[in-house]
Amino acid sequence: MRSLTWKGVVFMSLNLHFWFLSGWQPTKGVPVPHGVMASMLLARRLACSFQHSFRLLVPGSRHISQAAAKVDVEFDYDGPLMKTEVPGPRSRNAEAVHFFCNYEESRGNYLVDVDGNRMLDLYSQISSVPIGYSHPALLKLIQQPQNATTFVNRPALGILPPENFVDKLQESLLSVAPKGMSQLITMACGSCSNENAFKTIFMWYRSKERGQTGFSQEELETCMINQAPGCPDYSILSFMGAFHGRTMGCLATTHSKAIHKIDIPSFDWPIAPFPRLSYPLEEFEKENQQEEARCLEEVEDLIVKYRKKKKTVAGIIVEPIQSEGGDNHASDDFFRKLRDIARKHGCAFLVDEVQTGGGCTGKFWAHEHWGLDDPADVMTFSKKMMTGGFFHKEEFRPNAPYRIFNTWLGDPSKNLLLAEVINVIKREDLLNNAAHAGKALLTGLLDLQVLLPCPALPQPHPPWLPRACRTTLELFSMVLLVQQFGTGYAVSSLRGFAHAVSSAGNASPSLHPIPTPVPELLVLIFLILRHGLAMLAKLVLNSWPQAILPPQPPKVLGSTCWPWLSYLSIYLSIYLSF
CATH class of the missing domain: 3.40.640.10 (Type I PLP-dependent aspartate aminotransferase-like (Major domain))
Structure with a gap:
């Protein structure tokens, strides 16, 4: 991954019908499972590692580049807010509709549905929202009489x-x-x-x-x-x-x-x-x-x-x-x-x-x-x-x-x-903002790659596994078990934060954030990633024993399986992080 470029990281395009909630906290008096405790310890290590790397890339200001003009984020929410499962009772639809939205309440990076759930939107209306919902500059423009x-x-x-x-x-x-x-x-x-x-x-x-x-x-x-x-x-x-x-x-x-x-x-x-x-x-x-x-x-x-x-x-x-x-x-x-x-x-x-x-x-x-x-x-x-x-x-x-x-x-x-x-985009220097954000994300993911080594796989590898599957992150990119049965497990285990993605493609999560992340949001990515990734690691290993890896890819993989640790790994990890 060292040779990957930040331009691919910050693009973040993708594919997987999946609503992921993260930010689980232990309940007082309830024993914490060993795997969960391990993920929490990993979270602290990851957060410290990323914050150190992030400081190396980002100037000491609230925004990603000191040369960039101040980004107008006052219209944005300060975080997600979940009131129901997603899709909620007012949104359920058996066909293409994921949920119905309340665009009057949606602002900045956050999409609100009709059930009042406020989600960090990584889908951006199939990658079509340029600078967020209800941007003040655009609202002002349409109100001008001329x-x-x-x-x-x-x-x-x-x-x-x-x-x-x-x-x-x-x-x-x-x-x-x-x-x-x-x-x-x-x-x-x-x-x-x-x-x-x-x-x-x-x-x-x-x-x-x-x-x-x-x-x-x-x-x-x-x-x-x-x-x-x-x-x-x-x-x-x-x-x-x-x-x-x-x-x-x-x-x-x-x-x-x-x-x-x-x-x-x-x-x-x-x-x-x-x-x-x-x-x-x-x-x-x-x-x-x-x-x-x-x-x-x-x-x-x-x-x-x-x-x-x-x-x-x-x-x-x-x-x-x-x-x-x-x-x-x-x-x-x-x-x-x-x-x-x-x-x-x-x-x-x-x-x-x-x-x-x-x-x-x-x-x-x-x-x-x-x-x-x-x-x-x-x-x-x-x-x-x-x-x-x-x-x-x-x-x-x-x-x-x-x-x-x-x-x-x-x-x-x-x-x-x-x-x-x-x-x-020009006034807030969003192109440089996106470039710096991509570098910061890639640095954090490289740190994550070191912190999450892949368990030993049987030799020889089945033909559908990659030639170089050495990290848990890469294994996730290959198996994508969440596509079929990981969703319910993850949603029931992880609460508090949410995001919206969709099944845009055929091999990885659909992820289309707007190019305006500030340092606090980038740190949030990796703070939330820690628990979700660790929980899915446990899911993969428990649900798919290494000793009985089949000669053909399971149905959850579809007809093709890409041999990559790279952009797909990056997209999946960023996707999980939110």
Whole structure:
């Protein structure tokens, strides 16, 4: 884990339907079980260790960086408050709804449900809340009389934009435009952003083939009956484990959960393997280089194969971090080489920043960490950006009106809110705040790794266990027993603090905090982590004896099991900590 970067730590994206309560205290007169007492002693050691490490990283002030402006946290609660189990009696629903929320009472990092439970929110509305609930700056903005018409009237922006629309775009989206992409098209959500980005890429590619001539009569006629040459048989290359949306084109590039795709017709588009790295990284450097090289070679092979099939790959789409697909990461070098492959074969390079954009990795756009010599061609965004859309290079600009179009093309009121969100991020120096928080979290987790050694596992390891499972933290990342039966045990044993997560992906807890943690909150992470992690260690070892580890992964693991101690370990541990 030593070679992990803080950008992945602070991103914290994920997956597991699970409500976890922590902060258990012994009842007077009731004997404390040996395992619980051990966890309490571990807690004290961990707290002291983390506080020492934290002081090394954080200046002596209330906020993470002395250079940062004061973070406005007065509107936030001082901690969680649980009144019922979650979901409570007023929230229970057998289908997708987790619980009903009281947004009038939700503030800052805390989400309140209709039963009055106040939870530290690590889900952030599927990673879409940029600076917390009911931020004072945003409340003030909507109360200003001059903004009333923007919120009341929603124009068809493609044909009847408001007078100040361009100025507002300059203040909001264009002020954070990624390097090399000066063009912008706004949308409403992540799926429609990717869907229209695909269309833009197809138009660009066909325009290259056609040259400077206009549409032929044959093209105009055949496109009306969904046939070539008017509808060329192009494709978009995506990666296994990716999630790019649920509309028809996006769904063809989404490969994270079967329930998203079952029964839906799709396209014959190439799917490349995404690297499955071994951890700790410093111990598997050679193997990981070989794994990334294998995946890149497969990308090139697929491009050639589909060209021969007359299904030319017009573009490659990739996420900086596969979030919904299981928190999968690759090195910066992998992405640089992928960009080179796209350029070599004349494919557009599309980066999907719907989940990673908005500052949650310590840079406004996660792909800025890659150090690309040649910027991406297209980049999509949504979620924390309050609106959807995509940036692109000049050469991808459609050559005629109405080619990329819908009724609203976004919402001016969201641009107004986004401009203020960006002001808050800059004024409170939240990007540096997120970077420092990530470093502090990683340091604390490394201390935790030393304090929680993994019990000896039988040799040889079953094939589904990682090659290097040497810490309890890593074992948790693999078995994830809490997904099936750990929840009830944990909830009944641990009381006092709470948080909200959800089943966003398929291999780790869903975790999307806003990028505004202050030192007190970071200390809270590890103070609460101590008991939850120790209790789950006991659960794992008692429920799954080492002597009878099965040759195949138990059903609780699903169909795949990732061999990592790293980001998944980090996400799970941070998840448990709250």
